[in-house]
């Protein structure tokens with residue numbers, strides 16, 4: 001399967017300086033003292049997969065994810081998150097199948113909205129969202145369990161639970177494609 005291999009952030013929330021993390025196969029947990037940036041890391045991963053709700057990013061508007069400055073450091077006007085996917089088994093969907101690595105980048109400029117690149121080429125948000133849906137994940141993936149989510153899953157409405165099951169069954173990407181086909 002396609003593996004999430006690396007996460008790279010710059011100017012994103014508290015991660016003002018360029019930061020790189022390897023994502024090892026299997027389950028990953030993030031631990032650390034209060035306020036060290038654990039939730040911010042999970043949010044970076046959700047954001048690069050196409051999260052579009054500022055509220056779900058714990059902000060009032062999307063620009064709030066850009067480093068806002070501290071008493072010691074000025075604010076930034078740019079944030080960028082990249083996720084590196086390893087496709088050594090060549091199981092990526094569609095035209096990506098032959099690529100050994102897929103790098104997805106999302107960048108936001110203060111007041112200028114955000115843009116995506118896939119292996120350096122500008123890409124529509126919808127294509128990024130469809131890619132991650134095809135891979136059985138996405139910004140709302142049940143495999144990203146944040147604080148408070150465990151209770152939310154237990155208390156989910158039936159249709160929300162169906163969404164979780166569809167995602168686990170790997171058919172969420174089909175829905176995204178069907179929706180796009182209907183729009184044409």
Ligand code: ATP
Pocket residue numbers: 012013014032033034035036037038039040041064065066067068069147
């Ligand atoms: P907890 O254990 O309390 O859940 P955490 O490790 O999940 O903490 P985060 O919520 O990821 O911590 O990080 C919180 C820190 O990120 C706070 O210090 C907050 O000021 C900082 N932060 C959030 N958004 C920004 C921003 N846009 N610019 C600068 N710092 C930010």
Ligand code: MG
Pocket residue numbers: 038039040147
């Ligand atoms: Mg937290």
